[in-house]
Amino acid sequence: MIFLISMLLTFAVMEGVTWLTHKYVMHGFLWYLHEDHHQPTGHFFEKNDAFFLIFAIPSMACIFYGTFNAMPGYRDWETDRKSTRLNSSHLKLSRMPSSA
Numbered sequence: 001m002i003f004l005i006s007m008l009l010t011f012a013v014m015e016g017v018t019w020l021t022h023k024y025v026m027h028g029f030l031w032y033l034h035e036d037h038h039q040p041t042g043h044f045f046e047k048n049d050a051f052f053l054i055f056a057i058p059s060m061a062c063i064f065y066g067t068f069n070a071m072p073g074y075r076d077w078e079t080d081r082k083s084t085r086l087n088s089s090h091l092k093l094s095r096m097p098s099s100a
């Protein structure tokens with residue numbers, strides 16, 4: 001249930017962020033990049049296509065950062081995989097307390 005609520009809340013918030021970005025950024029100080037989207041030039045590429053990079057690069061950077069750095073235990077399969085196998089080839093460590 002919390003997943004559904006957070007998904008719907010994220011959707012609603014991102015719709016607002018998108019609307020605000022379009023109105024105040026793309027039609028604001030970055031109008032020179034967005035203008036040819038509303039007044040087609042007939043070229044295959046538009047300056048507006050730069051927004052793909054402007055939005056995608058930070059998004060992908062955040063996804064990579066969150067996936068590989070910010071989630072404790074996310075990469076446990078790399079260290080734990082052998083411990084669940086029978087007849088594992090990894091070294092058996094003594095569980096006895098050290099006498100030293």
Ligand SMILES: [Zn+2]
Binds near residue numbers: 022026027034038
């Ligand atoms: Zn526009």
